[in-house]
Amino acid sequence: MKKRRSFGVRVDCVVNGRFCGRCCHQTEMPLTEEDIATIEGLGFKREDFVVVIDGIPRLRNVNGRCYFLDESNRCRIYEHRPVGCRIYPVVLDVETGKAVVDDICPRRDSVSSRDLRRAGTILRKLVRKIYSRRPQQRFSPSSP
Ligand code: SF4
Numbered sequence: 001m002k003k004r005r006s007f008g009v010r011v012d013c014v015v016n017g018r019f020c021g022r023c024c025h026q027t028e029m030p031l032t033e034e035d036i037a038t039i040e041g042l043g044f045k046r047e048d049f050v051v052v053i054d055g056i057p058r059l060r061n062v063n064g065r066c067y068f069l070d071e072s073n074r075c076r077i078y079e080h081r082p083v084g085c086r087i088y089p090v091v092l093d094v095e096t097g098k099a100v101v102d103d104i105c106p107r108r109d110s111v112s113s114r115d116l117r118r119a120g121t122i123l124r125k126l127v128r129k130i131y132s133r134r135p136q137q138r139f140s141p142s143s144p
Contacts, residue, residue: 009090011111028053035084
């Protein structure tokens with residue numbers, strides 16, 4: 001499978017000699033249809049990694065960790081991870097609607113203002129895409 005060519009915020013996820021993985025615990029990361037299709041193309045089954053909450057498909061947690069996070073806190077699908085994961089630690093502040101750097105990320109200070117602007121643009125498109133499809137979701141509800 002071809003690597004996905006899309007912008008990503010580059011941060012060094014190794015903290016104190018170990019992969020951090022903090023952002024991949026209790027994830028609520030929403031998924032686009034393209035994200036799901038890409039991951040299915042790797043051989044994973046939708047029902048294994050997708051959970052639908054309020055009509056929005058999201059990454060499933062298993063024992064409080066993203067389905068794709070391995071024991072060393074590495075992403076098993078890193079090269080093909082969802083768009084929202086690529087632009088993390090830039091997230092949307094639900095109160096202001098603005099793109100901000102998530103303060104739980106130990107590497108938050110390494111995100112440049114240029115990256116924040118670019119990621120913000122992608123994030124707003126992503127939110128529009130996910131919410132515009134919401135009424136037509138073809139997923140059956142399942143529990144987290
Ligand atoms: S898909 Fe990968 S980067 Fe995204 S939350 Fe899961 S483990 Fe983390």
